[in-house]
Amino acid sequence: MNQSDLIARFHSRYACAAAFVARAPGRVNLIGEHTDYNEGFVLPMAIDRDVTIVGAPRQDRIVRLYSADFDQESTFSLDAITPEPAAPWSNYMRGVAAMLQNDGLALRGFDGVVSGDVPIASGLSSSAATEMATVMAFCAASGQSIDRVRAAQLSQRAENQFVGVNCGIMDQFISSLGRAGHALLIDCRSLGYELAPLPAGVTVLVVDTTAPRTLAGSAYNQRRRECEEGARLLGARSLRDVSVQEFERRRDVLPDVVARRCAHVIHENQRVLDAVAALRRNDLSAFGALMNQSHDSLRDLYEVSSAELDAVVDIARGEAGVHGARMTGAGFGGCAIALVDDDAAAALADRIAVEYPRRTGRAPNIYPCAASDGANWTAV
Ligand code: GLA
DSSP, rough: OOOHHHHHHEEEHHHHHOEEEEEEEEEEEEEOOOOOGGGEEEEEEEEEEEEEOOOEOSSSSSSEETTTTTTEEEETTTBBBBOOOOOOHHHHHHHHHHHHHHTTTTOEEEEEEEEEEEEETSSSSSSHHHHHHHHHHHHHTTTTOOOHHHHHHHHHHHIIIIIOOOSSHHHHHHHHHHOOTTTEETTTTOOOOOEEETTTTTTEEEOOOOOOOOTTTHHHHHHHHHHHHHHHHHTTTGGGGGHHHHHHHHGGGHHHHHHHHHHHHHHHHHHHHHHHHHHHOOOOOHHHHHHHHHHHHHHHOOOOOOOHHHHHHHHHHHTTTTEEEEEEOSSSSSSEEEEEEHHHHHHHHHHHHHHHHHHHHHOOEEEEBEEEBEEEEEEO
8 A cells, every 4th residue: 555545544544634654664685694693794675665654643652553454453552561462463563662661762652554565474574664663653653763773673672572583683673774775784793784885787586485484483493592502512602703714623513403504604694794895896796696605505504495495596597687596584485586687687577477386386476676765754
């Protein structure tokens, strides 16, 4: 639903004028997978798909939300915030309210209509977009401002502690701090960051495998544990502290599975830094080769890819104008991305639309994406 439809929807539902539009984008990660919770490096970009909240402040401490996508209303008081199993979409928003308040922000209630075009449960971070849009809505309704890194940290905390998903910081961070035309190098230990301009003339083609992500939660947590064990056995605070050279010298002290998980993370950190250097010298073929290596490592060493993700990557790599292709996000289904020349993007999409169903029996959803700005709000 576009912004003016949403404003009209707010008006007809709540019989008053909207005061603000808050929005936050989903993301894809270009490279640096499963490194954020190892205090390493990531290189995501915000995409041109958002969660939007149209709202108006209230005089009391009630938050009344209507999800246009789920056609459901959910209301809570800022004085007693609890999860609502009957409206799971609202829990990301309730969680953010709780964390903002715990952090000392004085919140006011608001009425809001929520809608998004970030595909849900596809690995494009619709949950982080919902959280960051909620931060913006509370800032707008309460006349508050918040540091953008802090906003990402509190949104992550909402997801970890209130929703109960043990994610890293990447998704919330890029939804908060993305910039049009740029990817963002994030140091997930210091939370320092640096914009990296994306070259003109290329598109990021996002392909949703539409395969169910059943294992995602449990396997994600298991990978985290394996990394922690690896760091412990290597005597490091985290895998971030282990260089490629040191790891290759000492990997024999690790059990085989742990060694393979660590190999992925440690080499992936280096690949992110190399990829940023490649971007800065406009070397798309080097950048694409690193994307390919990242995927192969996630498939063979970290073991979080899937037959469907591998199929997309395999099809894309054979096509003209493609610099590189890999899975993006946690894995176990979800989306793959291809970095492709603008003038070859349509042919690539057509090819995947024909070949992917033939190989997998599933229909893909294909989204050409542009790097976009992070969360913000504007007065109506
Ligand atoms: C999910 C998590 C992120 C990150 C990625 C893997 O998207 O939410 O924090 O760990 O998986 O890179």
